[in-house]
Amino acid sequence: MYTINSMFPDLFIFERNRSCFIVDRYTPNSSDGRLWNWSWLESPIINSRLSDKVTKLQNLVRNYEFSSGRDKWIWVGDSTGIFTVKSMRAVLDEKLNGNVVGQSIWCKWLPIKINCFLWRLFLRRIPTRQNLGSRGIQLQTDSCPLCGREVETEEHLFYVCEKSKEIWRWVERWCDINSGNHSSLDQIVVNLIECAKSKKQRKMIEALIGSILWFTWKARNDVMFNNKRFSWEAVMVDSQAMLFTWIKCRSKCNIDWSRWGCNPLALF
Ligand SMILES: [Zn+2]
Incomplete structure (x- = not known):
């Protein structure tokens, strides 16, 4: 699972509310489509290295549509999004490419x-x-x-x-x-x-x-x-x-x- 803490630890330490969601930090539908409302303990923008990271983070979620519902796990190995042992085996079989069939x-x-x-x-x-x-x-x-x-x-x-x-x-x-x-x-x-x-x-x-x-x-x-x-x-x-x-x-x-x-x- 990716979190701001794991991907951008340098930015995470500046976040005022570390339990917040990304959706709390931006408002869609502004004039350019995105309005970021960061709440830093002190602004990381002053540091050019961190400024780059803010830009990188913003670019990462630029085209993502956030919903207001709770986050949930989705199994990407199957189009239904539901995990089954059968679909896991299909993923493994595909990855193994038939070379070590016995393992599966x-x-x-x-x-x-x-x-x-x-x-x-x-x-x-x-x-x-x-x-x-x-x-x-x-x-x-x-x-x-x-x-x-x-x-x-x-x-x-x-x-x-x-x-x-x-x-x-x-x-x-x-x-x-x-x-x-x-x-x-x-x-x-x-x-x-x-x-x-x-x-x-x-x-x-x-x-x-x-x-x-x-x-x-x-x-x-x-x-x-x-x-x-x-x-x-x-x-x-x-x-x-x-x-x-x-x-x-x-x-x-x-x-x-x-x-x-x-x-x-x-x-x-
Ligand atoms: Zn023998």
Whole structure:
């Protein structure tokens, strides 16, 4: 928010009534259209530097029509002036220009905890060994708990690691889509989402991506804390089954399990 205090602090200290509104200091409809009636503690005009600022301030509001009503907040991200999360997301999507689509994935078909997880993941802020180590937490190793070959980063765990890589190939086979060329987690996410031919298909792909990332993370935690073996097939089965339940319960889409198994995109 702009105030005289923040934009013209040198002038603000001269104002006699610091709670006044700009509209109190001028009267429209004078011969030149504006009549300024400043009420300074002492005139700042004597100082040429401040005189320039007065002129600048006057020019700034020259064409502005003040109303007599109370000031109110207006959301400029939407033509209605009313703030909604949806319009905020549209603004962010436009600003991000599709480069980091993951950051703005918020799919209503997924439970909130998964959306929060995705948000943190695409900001690279989930507790991978590399993240914990860089925050000063002592670990015996920073290597990937699935393959043990490289440092466990989000990029490695969800995209590079041989153990989890196969899950992306399965997504393409199951949905009969081709994600084309990619060389990072963000890129494959963007490419997969771009395969959608409708809004609902996009939502479905976002939900599927969210679900496989979530179940990969859960399976990784089972390896770390429950001595279980990692299996991408298990991630696939969990994603397939739970996503069906979530969409069935959370959306108005009437989906059928037998057709779901063949190609889920064909249902949207
Ligand atoms: Zn690995």
